[in-house]
Amino acid sequence: MAQLFKRWTNKIPIAVVAGVLLLVAGAIGFFAFFGSPRYTDVGYRPMQPLPFSHALHAGDLAMDCRYCHHAIESAAHANLPPTQTCMNCHTLILPQSSRLMPVHESWGTLRPIAWTRVHLLPDYAYFNHSAHLAAGIGCFSCHGNIAGMTVVTQSQPLSMGWCLGCHRHPEPNLRPAAEITSMTWQPDADHARFAAELAGRKKLNPPQDCSGCHR
Ligand code: HEC
Ligand code: HEC
Ligand code: HEC
Ligand code: HEC
Ligand code: HEC
Incomplete structure (x- = not known):
């Protein structure tokens, strides 16, 4: 066979x-x-020129984010504070501390402190802080609990899929304007109604088309 x-x-x-x-x-x-x-890049936490702690300043001392990042509600980019802002307190508080040497040096030489960037999008992606804050998205949604960090660490991927995930369905991340910088605010049981009302009143329309973020 x-x-x-x-x-x-x-x-x-x-x-x-x-x-x-x-x-x-x-x-x-x-x-x-x-x-x-x-x-x-989640978990990225570069070395900084001096041990500035958000956990101390924004956590224990409860300073509002906007005391230092004051341009954030009016500009696309958040400013880092100028040395002057640190000197408002540190001319009197711990003026002899060796950890503050780079601050005093910057004050003397008029050269800004060379902080290392943590969060960074590629140039071809357009992002604007003020538009998000005005819409009712808090720092916490994108940066995590900064007021609990001794060293700033990236907590979200900042990838295109991550941006689009919220743009398709932003409601869970919407909060009242007064709570924008809060690290402890929690949505209540009635959140869905609050979010729908806010989205309707502000006519929120997060872009999902390519030209919205690649302009
Ligand atoms: C006393 C001033 C001060 C306050 C208050 C403050 N920051 Fe900052 N922030 C800084 C400085 C200085 C840096 C740069 C050094 C660093 O990254 O730690 C920074 C860096 C950051 C970065 C990282 C920037 C990057 O390079 O990507 C984020 C995000 C941030 N701050 C968010 C916040 C939030 C949210 C709050 C409020 C909960 C806050 N900050 C309060 C001074 C401040
Ligand atoms: C919708 C998400 C989102 C929210 C809300 C948000 N950030 Fe950011 N943040 C980003 C992204 C994305 C970057 C990187 C931007 C870039 O590279 O152009 C960034 C960068 C930064 C930087 C570095 C400087 C800059 O602008 O690139 C600081 C400081 C900062 N954020 C602070 C804050 C603070 C303080 C708040 C709340 C008041 C906040 N952010 C709210 C997403 C967000
Ligand atoms: C509102 C007042 C205030 C401002 C503004 C401020 N700080 Fe501070 N800072 C403090 C206080 C209070 C302490 C804690 C002092 C203590 O431990 O006795 C501190 C502690 C520190 C320490 C720790 C010093 C050590 O020897 O332990 C560093 C570093 C520091 N700050 C850096 C900065 C930088 C950088 C800025 C500007 C971006 C800044 N601070 C702005 C109040 C301030
Ligand atoms: C947690 C939710 C959330 C995340 C994360 C988020 N967005 Fe948005 N974004 C919104 C909302 C809500 C609006 C609507 C604002 C409006 O319609 O007024 C918006 C609006 C925008 C706009 C149009 C407004 C403007 O600035 O012209 C751009 C562009 C944009 N987002 C880019 C991005 C990019 C890029 C990322 C990721 C790096 C991102 N967004 C991440 C919620 C988010
Ligand atoms: C909500 C904002 C947003 C929209 C809408 C958007 N992108 Fe992106 N895109 C981004 C961001 C932010 C990055 C950078 C991601 C990173 O660094 O990981 C990116 C990266 C890219 C890249 C580089 C490759 C990659 O995946 O990292 C390409 C290609 C791209 N986008 C194409 C598109 C196309 C095509 C569309 C329309 C279908 C689109 N994007 C819509 C925010 C957006």
């Missing part, structure tokens, strides 16, 4: 198994890399 299958066809199952294994390994590698903090 003629053989229906040639002898080499015995190897097909092995080849299929090997192929599937390779694919699985590839997929794991793909997600391990592209989903990892290294790719998404």
Whole structure:
């Protein structure tokens, strides 16, 4: 009787198994890399020229974010505070502290403190702080609990998928204007109604088309 299958066809199952294994390994590698903090930058916390602590200033001392980042509600970019802002207090508070040396040096030389950027979008993506704050999105939604951080750490991926996730469905992140900088505010049981009313009144319309963010 003629053989229906040639002898080499015995190897097909092995080849299929090997192929599937390779694919699985590839997929794991793909997600391990592209989903990892290294790719998404979540957890990024560069060294700063001096140990400035948000946990102390914005947490324990309860200073409002806008005392230092004062331009944030009127400008696309949040300013970092000029040395003058630090000197408002540190001419009197701990003037001899070695940790404050870079502040006094900057004050003397008139050269700004060289802080290292933590959050950074590529140039081809357009972002505007003031538009988001006016819409009722708080710092917490995008930066996490800054007032609990001794060193600022990136807590969200800032990827396109992340932006779009909120743009498609911003309601859970909407809060009253007075709570924009609060790190402890919690939505109440009636949040859905509040959010729908706010979105309607402000006619919120987060862009989902390419030209909204790539202009
Ligand atoms: C006393 C002044 C001061 C206050 C108050 C303050 N900040 Fe800052 N902030 C700074 C300084 C200085 C830096 C730069 C050094 C650093 O990254 O720690 C900074 C950096 C940041 C960054 C990172 C910027 C980057 O490079 O990406 C974020 C985000 C931020 N602040 C958010 C907040 C929020 C939210 C609050 C309120 C809860 C707040 N800050 C309150 C002074 C302040
Ligand atoms: C909708 C998300 C979102 C909200 C809300 C938000 N930020 Fe940001 N923040 C970002 C992104 C994205 C960047 C990086 C911007 C870039 O690279 O152009 C950033 C950057 C910063 C920076 C660095 C300087 C700059 O503008 O690039 C500071 C400081 C900062 N944010 C502080 C704050 C504070 C304080 C608040 C609340 C009052 C706040 N942010 C609210 C997303 C947000
Ligand atoms: C509203 C007043 C105020 C402002 C403005 C302020 N600080 Fe402070 N800072 C304090 C107080 C209070 C302490 C804690 C003093 C203590 O521990 O006795 C402190 C502590 C510090 C320390 C720790 C010093 C040490 O030796 O432990 C550093 C560093 C620091 N501040 C940096 C800054 C920088 C940088 C700025 C400007 C971006 C700034 N501060 C703005 C009030 C302020
Ligand atoms: C937590 C929610 C949230 C996140 C995260 C978010 N957005 Fe938005 N964004 C909004 C809302 C709400 C509006 C609507 C504002 C309005 O219609 O007044 C908006 C509006 C905008 C606009 C139009 C207003 C303007 O500035 O011209 C741009 C552009 C934009 N977002 C870019 C981005 C980018 C880029 C990111 C990611 C880096 C991002 N957004 C992340 C909620 C969010
Ligand atoms: C809500 C804002 C927003 C919208 C809408 C948006 N993008 Fe993006 N896009 C971003 C941001 C932010 C980045 C940078 C992401 C990063 O750095 O990881 C980006 C990155 C990209 C990149 C670079 C590759 C990558 O994935 O990092 C391409 C290509 C791109 N966008 C194309 C598009 C196209 C095509 C559309 C329309 C279908 C679109 N974008 C709509 C915010 C947006």
